[in-house]
Amino acid sequence: xxxxxxxxxxxxxxxxxxxxxxxxxxxxxxxxxxxxxxxxxxxxxxxxxxxxxxxxxxxxxxxxxxxxxxxxxxxxxxxxxxxxxxxxxxxxxxxxxxxxxxxxxxxxxxxxxxxxxxxxxxxxxxxxxxxxxxxxxxxxxxxxxxxxxxxxxxxxxxxxxxxxxxxxxxxxxxxxxxxxxxxxxxxxxxxxxxxxxxxxxxxxxxxxxxxxxxxxxxxxxxxxxxxxxxxxxxxxxxxxxxxxxxxxxxxxxxxxxxxxxxxxxxxxxxxxxxxxxxxxxxxxxxxxxxxxxxxxxxxxxxxxxxxxxxxxxxxxxxxxxxxxxxxxxxxxxxxxxxxxxxxxxxxxxxxxxxxxxxxxxxxxxxxxxxx
Amino acid sequence: xxxxxxxxxxxxxxxxxxxxxxxxxxxxxxxxxxxxxxxxxxxxxxxxxxxxxxxxxxxxxxxxxxxxxxxxxxxxxxxxxxxxxxxxxxxxxxxxxxxxxxxxxxxxxxxxxxxxxxxxxxxxxxxxxxxxxxxxxxxxxxxxxxxxxxxxxxxxxxxxxxxxxxxxxxxxxxxxxxxxxxxxxxxxxxxxxxxxxxxxxxxxxxxxxxxxxxxxxxxxxxxxxxxxxxxxxxxxxxxxxxxxxxxxxxxxxxxxxxxxxxxxxxxxxxxxxxxxxxxxxxxxxxxxxxxxxxxxxxxxxxxxxxxxxxxxxxxxxxxxxxxxxxxxxxxxxxxxxxxxxxxxxxxxxxxxxxxxxxxxxxxxxxxxxxxxxxxxxxxxxxxxxxxxxxxxxxxxxxxxx
Ligand SMILES: Cc1cc2nc3c(=O)[nH]c(=O)nc-3n(C[C@H](O)[C@H](O)[C@H](O)COP(=O)(O)OP(=O)(O)OC[C@H]3O[C@@H](n4cnc5c(N)ncnc54)[C@H](O)[C@@H]3O)c2cc1C
Numbered sequence: 001x002x003x004x005x006x007x008x009x010x011x012x013x014x015x016x017x018x019x020x021x022x023x024x025x026x027x028x029x030x031x032x033x034x035x036x037x038x039x040x041x042x043x044x045x046x047x048x049x050x051x052x053x054x055x056x057x058x059x060x061x062x063x064x065x066x067x068x069x070x071x072x073x074x075x076x077x078x079x080x081x082x083x084x085x086x087x088x089x090x091x092x093x094x095x096x097x098x099x100x101x102x103x104x105x106x107x108x109x110x111x112x113x114x115x116x117x118x119x120x121x122x123x124x125x126x127x128x129x130x131x132x133x134x135x136x137x138x139x140x141x142x143x144x145x146x147x148x149x150x151x152x153x154x155x156x157x158x159x160x161x162x163x164x165x166x167x168x169x170x171x172x173x174x175x176x177x178x179x180x181x182x183x184x185x186x187x188x189x190x191x192x193x194x195x196x197x198x199x200x201x202x203x204x205x206x207x208x209x210x211x212x213x214x215x216x217x218x219x220x221x222x223x224x225x226x227x228x229x230x231x232x233x234x235x236x237x238x239x240x241x242x243x244x245x246x247x248x249x250x251x252x253x254x255x256x257x258x259x260x261x262x263x264x265x266x267x268x269x270x271x272x273x274x275x276x277x278x279x280x281x282x283x284x285x286x287x288x289x290x291x292x293x294x295x296x297x298x299x300x301x302x303x304x305x306x307x308x309x310x311x312x313x314x315x316x317x318x319x320x321x322x323x324x325x326x327x328x329x330x331x332x333x334x335x336x337x338x339x340x341x342x343x344x345x346x347x348x349x350x351x352x353x354x355x356x357x358x359x360x361x362x363x364x365x366x367x368x369x370x371x
Numbered sequence: 372x373x374x375x376x377x378x379x380x381x382x383x384x385x386x387x388x389x390x391x392x393x394x395x396x397x398x399x400x401x402x403x404x405x406x407x408x409x410x411x412x413x414x415x416x417x418x419x420x421x422x423x424x425x426x427x428x429x430x431x432x433x434x435x436x437x438x439x440x441x442x443x444x445x446x447x448x449x450x451x452x453x454x455x456x457x458x459x460x461x462x463x464x465x466x467x468x469x470x471x472x473x474x475x476x477x478x479x480x481x482x483x484x485x486x487x488x489x490x491x492x493x494x495x496x497x498x499x500x501x502x503x504x505x506x507x508x509x510x511x512x513x514x515x516x517x518x519x520x521x522x523x524x525x526x527x528x529x530x531x532x533x534x535x536x537x538x539x540x541x542x543x544x545x546x547x548x549x550x551x552x553x554x555x556x557x558x559x560x561x562x563x564x565x566x567x568x569x570x571x572x573x574x575x576x577x578x579x580x581x582x583x584x585x586x587x588x589x590x591x592x593x594x595x596x597x598x599x600x601x602x603x604x605x606x607x608x609x610x611x612x613x614x615x616x617x618x619x620x621x622x623x624x625x626x627x628x629x630x631x632x633x634x635x636x637x638x639x640x641x642x643x644x645x646x647x648x649x650x651x652x653x654x655x656x657x658x659x660x661x662x663x664x665x666x667x668x669x670x671x672x673x674x675x676x677x678x679x680x681x682x683x684x685x686x687x688x689x690x691x692x693x694x695x696x697x698x699x700x701x702x703x704x705x706x707x708x709x710x711x712x713x714x715x716x717x718x719x720x721x722x723x724x725x726x727x728x729x730x731x732x733x734x735x736x737x738x739x740x741x742x743x744x745x746x747x748x749x750x751x752x753x754x755x756x757x758x759x760x761x762x763x764x765x766x767x768x769x770x771x772x
Contacts, residue, residue, distance in 0.1 A: 127659045127669075128729055144728040181732030184404065185741065192731060253514040263754040312720060319583075319744055323512050323752055324537045327583050327745045328590070334583035334744075341723060341740065345731050349724050351668045359664075 004283075010072050016049060017076035021235075025080025029332065036188045038087045051077065052088060055095035055228070057102075062095070067224065067286035071231035075279070078235025079242075082339045085232055086146055087189030093119040093146070094155040096224035097167070101209070101217055118147035119225075120195060122158045123165055123218065124348075131197065133158040133166060138200040141179065146346060148178050148193030155208070157218050165214040168206050176200070186335070186342030223300035227285045229347050230307035233340070234282055237275040237311055240318035240336050244268060248321050264321060271317050274310040281306050301357045308350040315340040375685075381445070381452055388453040391422060392460025397735075400461035403587035404738050409467045418499035423470030424457075447631060447691035451638035455684070458642030462742045463587035465639060470494055472540055473750075474502030474548045476628040477564055481607040490546055490566055503544035505535040505593055506625050513755050515550070515625050516559045520595065522551035528601040529553075529565065531573070534594055537749070541591030542576040545569050548606065549595070550621045562621030564606035573598030584741030633704035633750055634690040637711035640746040641683050644715035647722040647739045648676045655725060669725055676718045683711035702763045709756035712747035719743050 006014070024042065032038060046052050054070045056062020065073075078085050091098065094117035120142045122131040131140040138158065142148075154175065156168040180193035209217050245268050248259040258264045281303040288296035315337040319326035326333045344350065377385060395417065403409050457465040471478070471491060478490050493500050511517035520533025531551050541547060546568045554561040567574050578592040602609070606624060655669045686707035693700035719740040723730045730736055747753045761772045 125660065125663050125665050127655070127665060127725075127727060144731055182405070183732050185731050185737040252510070253512065253517070255514075255517075261754070263757065316716065316744070320747065320753065324507065324745070324748055327748060328537070329581040329583070337744070338583060338741065341720065341737075342731050345723055345726075345728050349668070349727060351672060351724065352665060355664060355668055 006072060007069075010069050013069060014072050014076045017051065017073045018079065020045070020049065020051075021077050021080025025077070025084050026239075026332075029081040029084070029335065030329070032081065032084050032087070033188045033335065036183075037191070038084050038089075038189050042084065043089060046088065052090045053095070055099050055224070056091060057099055060098060064099075067227060067289045068283065071227060071282050071286045074228055074231040075235040075238065075282070078232040079239045080235075082232055082236045082336075082343060083187045083189045085235075086187050086343070087191055089116040089147075089150055091115065091117050093221075093225045094153075096221040096228070097155055097208075097217060099224065100220040115152045116147055116150050117153040117155050117169075118145050118151035118195075120145055120154055120156045120158075121218075121222075122156065125352075131156065131158050133168075133202070134161045136202045138168070138170075138197045138202055140197060142195045142197075144181070144192050144194050144346070146187075146190045146192055148195055149180055149191035151191075151195075154195060157214070164211045165218065166210050167208040167214040167217060168202060169208050170200070170202075170206050174200050183342070185345075186338035186340070187346075190342075190346075192342075192346070219297055223285075223297045224289060226300040226304035226347070227282055227289060229343070230278065230303045231282045231286075233307040233311040233343060234275060234279045236336055236340055236343075237271070237278065237314040240315050240333060241268070241271050241275055243331075243333060244271065244318040244321045247325075251322075258321075267317050267321060271314045274313055278303070278307045278310045298357065298360060301353055301360075304347065305350045305353040305357065308344040308347070308353070311340045312344060375688075377452070378445075381449065384449055385452050385456060388456035389459070392456050392458075396457065396460030396464050400464060400735060401733070401738060403461070403464055407586050408589070409464050409587050414467070414469060414499045418469045419496050421496055422468060423494055424465065424468035424472055444695045444697075447634065447694040448688065451634050451687050451691045454635050454638040455642040455645070458639035459646045460642075461587075462639050462643050462739075462746075463585040465642075466539055466585065466588040469499035469501055471502035472544075473504035473628070473632055474544070474546065476631050477504065477548045477606060477624050478502075478566065480627050480631075481564065481611060481624040482566075483608050483610075485603075486566065486606065486608075493545060501540040501544045503538050503541045503547040503591075504628070505538045505541060505547045505549045507537050508534060509536055513752055516562075516622055518550050518552055518562060519555065520549070520551040521555075522553050522563050522565065522600075524553065525599070528599055529563070529605065531565065531567070531595040531598040531600055534577075534592065536592050537580070538591045538593055539749075540589050541593050542579060542589055547574075547593065549593075550625055552621075559622035560620050562625070563612065564621040564624045565600045566604045566606060567595070567598065567600055568604070571598055571600065583744060584738070585745060586741075629751060630690075630699075630701050630704045631694055633708040633756075634687050634694070634700075636746060636750045637683065637687045637690070637704075637707040640708075640711040640715035640743060641680060641687060643739050643743045643746070644676070644680050644683070644711075644718035647719045647736045647743075648673070648680060650736055651676075651722040651725050672721045672725060676721055679714035679718055683707065683714055686710050702760055705751070705756040705759035708750060709753050709760070712756075713753055715743045715746055716740075 050063050051073065053062035054065045054073060058064045122142065130143055131138060152172055154170045156170065158166055160166050175195055176198040177196040178193050179196060183192055248264050248268065249257055251258050285299035285303040288299045318333040319337050322331055322333055325331050399413060471494060478487055506515055508519055510519060520531060522529040522531055533551065546566050549565045549567050550562055551565065552561040553563055573596045575594050576591045577594045580590050582590060652673055655673065659666045659669055690700050690703035690707045693703055722736050723740055726736060758772060765772050
């Protein structure tokens with residue numbers, strides 16, 4: 001039956017997350033941006049609240065929460081500061097892989113609590129050369145990824161010389177270097193960097209899955225990642241909508257609150273619609289994933305490209321609505337716009353995602369299009 | 372005759388400024404952003420080369436002597452052509468170039484000949500100097516008529532009290548055109564414009580603000596505490612404000628300025644968009660696999676970007692052409708500023724998307740993206756430009772939007 005009512009448990013979780021976001025994360029947002037790392041105390045507190053291992057299976061020491069619950073918590077946390085959420089240690093995106101690999105046991109050899117596993121996707125079409133994997137040798141420089149600086153392990157999806165997908169799990173001591181550029185755009189605390197491999201020889205121990213099995217794992221895991229990331233983007237939008245509404249309700253120009261100008265209030269209305277729609281997509285896709293619905297992967301794709309479009313519009317609008325104040329660092333909105341832009345760049349090109357989704361609608365496979 | 376071909380002289384200016392942008396500005400763009408300022412030795416060097424940011428159309432010797440020149444005026448067109456190139460190099464550095472900056476137009480349009488001589492001729496090549504324009508206050512931005520800074524008449528001049536915020540080059544400026552009110556109850560009619568010189572007692576820069584972009588360019592908060600400004604620094608002199616029937620006021624001076632500065636600001640936005648677009652086009656040509664569907668996505672995006680840039684430029688040229696012809700151009704100035712400011716951000720965002728994750732760090736395009744947002748805000752926000760345009764559309768129907 002159709003219902004938008006969260007469960008009592010969800011409400012309780014979200015309440016805790018929201019309070020933490022408001023009282024703890026938001027006030028230190030600028031400080032963390034300058035330090036470019038998340039303070040240990042924050043990591044510890046989030047760990048104690050259980051928010052670092054929501055996606056992990058119980059047999060890995062995680063909470064194994066449903067997607068529906070997780071997205072609500074991630075959304076609430078991200079209202080505090082997206083950059084902090086993206087800079088946390090832990091399995092992060094890789095957690096979704098271990099969640100969908102129900103028979104995978106090697107992870108037990110990793111001291112899960114202490115591990116930060118950064119995910120490198122090198123199987124997709126990419127304009128720039130990324131990693132190559134030939135005759136069990138991994139070479140090249142990855143595209144910039146989250147968590148590069150602090151990763152203890154790397155989970156890598158790559159194609160071999162036979163165009164088979166291989167999923168690898170490597171400890172960071174086989175890495176030849178981490179190229180960490182200076183991020184001046186956004187998500188400063190997200191430890192973004194590229195990983196260099198100079199002819200790293202891979203042994204059987206490193207291989208997690210091969211071929212169709214690997215493809216299936218990646219598809220399922222990436223769908224979860226897309227929805228979880230979209231949920232965080234909704235959190236960021238929530239912060240921006242709320243801040244801009246409050247600001248425009250009190251800021252005066254031409255003798256009245258600027259909210260009374262329709263150019264302002266209509267924009268707020270549009271921001272809120274975009275945010276709400278994205279949230280609905282997130283919840284719908286989360287439920288589809290929880291219930292293993294047939295079109296769950298499609299729903300996830302739709303969710304992330306909508307979230308990309310929406311988060312750019314909403315954060316840009318928040319800056320616009322604050323006028324010159326929006327552009328200066330005395331107010332949070334300029335940071336949110338930068339963080340949003342960095343976030344959408346890390347999680348795939350919106351137009352490409354939309355095209356891929358459309359191709360699926362008309363039943364044209366990627367291979368056909370590529371000739 | 373309708374023509375969109377640059378004249379020989381215009382082409383020369385374009386080539387020369389582009390050469391300068393490419394060889395002198397672009398190489399230091401990322402470093403200046405990191406430092407948060409443009410190095411002084413670089414400013415000294417370009418000042419000696421005679422490179423200035425000029426937002427005032429140049430007056431020919433004929434103009435100055437009052438004689439009518441046979442030659443068509445083209446200062447505004449020259450201005451937008453050159454500015455696009457300089458901003459292509461880097462907008463924060465462009466705004467930091469020595470010169471009268473946004474303070475030039477009000478002095479040129481409302482200053483007495485003596486004031487024009489005194490304030491506009493200081494930009495020589497011995498030492499870099501700047502002018503600034505200070506209208507915005509904490510409670511008065513879009514609504515310029517709400518200026519609260521007070522100007523109290525005293526013997527021999529005025530005493531200013533109040534605060535100005537977000538003033539470009541406000542700290543380093545040799546003088547600042549400052550708008551204040553002699554009587555807030557008079558609204559717009561009570562406003563006066565003053566030229567306040569650096570070092571005047573009671574005038575100080577209280578803070579420089581940190582920003583999303585344009586980090587190498589100085590944005591200052593200015594404080595005026597019992598700051599005495601002599602009569603000779605009242606812009607236009609008392610005579611100007613006696614011409615009440617002509618609607619003369621500091622407010623009118625502030626507004627008139629926009630008609631010449633908005634096309635300049637629009638051309639900067641175009642320069643930024645073009646820089647991002649050209650960089651991305653080059654990368655797509657070099658790196659995108661030709662047999663992939665990614666190239667289709669890129670082609671679609673690039674086509675849109677190219678069209679946006681051309682459209683913004685044509686609107687800007689029209690506004691500048693009208694100004695050169697002496698035809699009222701408030702609507703065109705608002706149109707080009709609104710369109711260029713908004714679409715330049717879209718161009719930069721799309722460029723970043725095409726670059727993908729590599730665009731996040733150490734990259735000119737991410738910097739341009741951070742810089743460009745304010746072009747939809749300063750010199751009148753996008754919403755205010757739309758108001759200006761809509762007002763003119765509805766005027767014939769007797770409706771004031
Ligand atoms: C980097 C930078 C440099 C600057 N340089 C200078 C300078 O050199 N000199 C100077 O004087 N100023 C300068 N400014 C200030 C700039 O011009 C103002 O910030 C701008 O005019 C907007 O004013 P505000 O910030 O007070 O926004 P507000 O006026 O408070 O506007 C807030 C929002 O309300 C909207 N709004 C307001 N009124 C209406 C309406 N009637 N209808 C619809 N929407 C409306 C605006 O569009 C905006 O979205 C600079 C600003 C920045 C950020």
